Amino acid sequence: MSERNPVRDRDRIPTGVEGLDVALGGGIPAGDLVALVAPPTSGAERLLYAFGIDNPTRYCSTLRPPAEVRDAMAAAGIPDERVDVRSTDGDDLLGTPADHLSGLDAGSVVVVDPATALERAGEERYRSFLEDLKRHCRTTESVAVCHCPRTTPRTLRRDLTLARADTTVVLRREVDTGTTRSYLDVGKFRHGRPPTDPLPVDLRGTPSVAVGDDAD
Template identity: 35%
Template structure:
């Protein structure tokens, strides 16, 4: 089974070379975390379509340009208008072979009617398998998680759960991979340092 790199070397090594081609990944993270760095690194690996549902196209482009680490040159489209699910669906249908798709954030689409959102996910999954691409759905873990998040988690092939906590003067980021179709889920969390790049935090935990 071919694997697609995430752009984060340490994670790709842990996952046996990356994510299986054709997969949908849910990246669940706190709104105040640096989870966007994962998306920035992904854009360096392949051609990427970045669908933004909350920020404007210009805001996403500016954030990519300001990022001190490496980024690619994704095509950014704002789908957060009157019919976000329909707009996203039409753009997904035109994705070429082997491309990345980022939906940032998926929460807006998850607030669609359940049957319509389920159809969107099934169509997306079929397109990813047929084109051997990779989708990352960026979902927020705030206080108002959409009702359809359970559906997203069930349909996703891989779930990345980023937990960010402030411990005294230290910000601690731990990544869990509780679900991994086509591979082995990680037994332990990975302590990460989210700065210019996403790297492993080698500092020791003090009990």
């Protein structure tokens, strides 16, 4: 990856994927809630790890132990010095969100990976959690990212996640003549202008986006 300019727009939080940041006008607007929707076998977690390259990140893992998350980040070549990985579960996050959201540094990223267990809870509890999450992000000018793996049948309350999200990013994979290509679709971008075309993304190492070109 090329060297980044150390001076950044404080109103935008970089995603760690340079081509995506360019397409979004500098990154995700501070205070936004992002829903990352992807097939469960796509390796979308690498996009979550990339946020920790440039930002203090609080990674709330609702499924994997923290050691597994850190090992996966290391395998992807992404440093975890700025990432605080915490093991939690849906009931804990819904019941005591302040325990996991308080004390955020300004310009942080909060990752909920995955959000599935929370989405399967009661609607009012989950709606209240999303409000708390967005309030903490607005107060600290941070960004929250909910990882939303596709499930069959569709996860309860997924529509609520997508409706409350300010930015939706959908990772899709296509297989053509034996070659698999991955693309990012930014379907909703409330506080900016979304890219008009899908962005080819390479998830084999540190994520990269070749805007306007195909990713092998």
